[in-house]
Structures are given as structure tokens and as C-alpha cells.
């Protein structure tokens with residue numbers, strides 16, 4: 001038995017090769033916390049049809065960003081950075097919801113080290129049952145099936161943590177400074193979209209996103225900014241306006257300088273590296289936008305790691 005505490009970073013995951021795109025999408029489309037398609041017993045069959053159709057296009061996106069998602073390496077680096085800040089009493093592990101290492105892999109590794117206490121830290125700043133909710137449900141299912149007796153402490157949101165806000169605001173300020181005239185820049189916060197039905201059923205995601213934007217702008221100061229939503233992934237109504245339509249409108253209105261600020265994730269992945277950097281950048285150019293810049297993702301930014309360390313310290317102490 002070890003007196004160490006495990007830091008279990010909960011993240012979505014992503015394909016680690018082009019061949020892994022299909023299984024990654026199957027894991028995602030069979031998760032009823034993120035999407036319910038028909039009755040439960042039929043979902044795997046319907047999911048397979050959807051994934052067979054979607055996988056070739058998504059594979060091409062991953063090919064264009066280097067043949068894989070960088071999310072595993074980036075999350076492991078965040079874990080190591082956090083462990084270094086917190087010291088020897090802590091050991092970091094990663095549990096990916098739709099890829100490896102899975103929650104089962106992570107808990108098995110924690111058990112092998114004889115660790116009993118686990119801080120489950122969701123890396124989604126804004127709570128949604130589609131993201132953090134799904135990862136926590138998976139963790140609880142695995143614990144139940146394994147009849148495991150870990151002490152689990154949950155950290156399931158940090159959308160308003162002062163150091164998270166400060167780290168994001170610093171990225172925005174640095175982004176603004178990369179333009180010849182920072183006052184002539186339209187800031188475009190782009191959050192991952194979510195079906196409207198989640199919000200109607202009480203999901204706090206949208207309110208959390210809006211609060212993050214408000215707090216970041218308090219630090220950035222007077223500047224033209226708006227919020228839109230990217231990466232709609234099904235035919236139902238999702239949060240609006242879409243990022244793509246917003247970029248097109250801004251171009252038509254004669255805006256020339258755009259600073260894109262991705263929200264919802266704390267590391268680079270397909271939505272920053274492909275969707276914003278390649279797809280929306282082309283869209284912006286076609287609509288007359290001259291300078292299209294994206295803020296850096298937080299990844300292992302020291303201030304962001306300080307935020308995670310503070311979350312762990314204050315939660316473990318309480």
C-alpha cells in the first residue's frame with residue numbers, strides 16, 4: 001500500500017494513428033452520454049453506419065494535422081508538469097474516454113502502484129454531461145465492475161478559476177499584440193458547440209462558457225468581441241451562431257483582422273489544428289479577412305499548470 005495520491009486526468013482522447021480513427025469514432029458514437037441514437041440496443045448498429053460514412057472524411061482531417069491527434073502526448077505532459085509542481089506525494093495518470101489509455105488501463109496502473117486515493121481531475125473547464133459527465137460516469141462504471149475501493153475526490157469544473165482566466169487572458173493579449181493595430185481587431189471566442197437540447201435540460205455548459213468570456217474580457221479590457229460555436233456533429237439544433245457563419249459575416253462586413261480564441265479545451269487537437277488553422281483560415285481568406293490569428297492553446301503553459309495545482313491543493317485539503 002502506498003500513501004501517494006493519484007492525479008487522474010480525465011480527457012476525451014483522440015486517434016493515435018489514422019487506423020485508430022474508426023475505433024475512436026465508434027467509441028464516441030456508442031456513448032449515450034454524448035449522443036443518443038435510437039433505442040440503446042440499436043445504437044451500436046446505427047453508430048457503425050454513421051462511422052463508416054464519417055470516418056474517411058475525418059481520417060483526411062487527421063492526415064492533414066500529421067496523421068494523429070496530439071492529445072495523448074499533450075495530456076501526459078500536463079500530468080508530468082502538474083506532478084512536478086505538487087511533489088513526490090502525487091503520481092499522475094491519464095484516462096481517455098474514447099482512446100488509450102482508457103479508464104480501465106489507468107485504474108489498473110494506479111492499483112499496481114498500491115495507491116488508494118485518487119483525485120479525478122476533468123480537463124474540460126466547463127461542465128457538460130456530454131464531456132465531464134461522460135468521463136465521470138465511465139469512471140464510476142469501471143469502479144463498480146471492478147469492485148474497487150479507491151477514495152475518489154472529484155474536480156469537475158474550473159471555468160472561473162482566477163489562474164485559468166489569467167492564463168487565457170494572457171494568450172488573448174499576446175494574440176492582440178501580434179496585430180499592427182490591436183484596437184482594430186475583432187476577437188472571436190469559439191466554443192465547442194453542443195445540442196441545444198442539453199441546455200434546455202439544464203446543462204450548465206453555456207452559462208459556464210459565457211462566464212469565462214466575461215471574466216477574460218474583464219482582464220483584456222475594452223475590445224470588440226463575440227462568442228460563437230464550432231464543430232456541430234449531428235443534424236439536430238446545436239448552439240448558435242456557428243463559427244463558420246460568423247467568420248463569413250465578419251468578412252462581408254469588411255472586418256480585416258480576426259483573433260480566434262478557442263474555448264472548451266485546454267490543449268491542441270483537431271478543432272484547433274484542422275478546423276480553425278486550416279478550414280476556417282481558408283474561409284476567412286475567401287471572405288476578405290487579411291489577418292487571421294489563433295491564440296495559443298494552454299497545453300503546458302506554466303500559469304495553467306499553476307491553476308491545476310491550485311485546484312488539487314485546495315480540493316485535497318478541504
Ligand SMILES: C=CC1=C(C)c2cc3[nH]c(cc4nc(cc5[nH]c(cc1n2)c(C)c5CCC(=O)O)C(CCC(=O)O)=C4C)c(C)c3C=C
Pocket residue numbers: 012013014015028034035054058069070071124128130131192193194195205231233234264265268269270271
Ligand atoms: C456527437 C456529438 C458530440 C457532442 C455532443 C460533442 C461535444 C463536445 N466535444 C468536445 C470536445 C471535442 N470533441 C472532439 C471530437 C469529436 N466530437 C464529436 C462529437 C461530439 N462532440 C466527434 C464526432 C468528434 C470527432 C471528430 C469529428 O468527427 O468531428 C475533440 C477532438 C479530439 C481530438 O481528436 O484531438 C474534442 C477535444 C466538447 C468540449 C464538447 C461539448 C461541450
Ligand SMILES: [Fe+2]
Pocket residue numbers: 192
Ligand atoms: Fe466533440
Ligand SMILES: [Fe+2]
Pocket residue numbers: 192231233271
Ligand atoms: Fe468536435
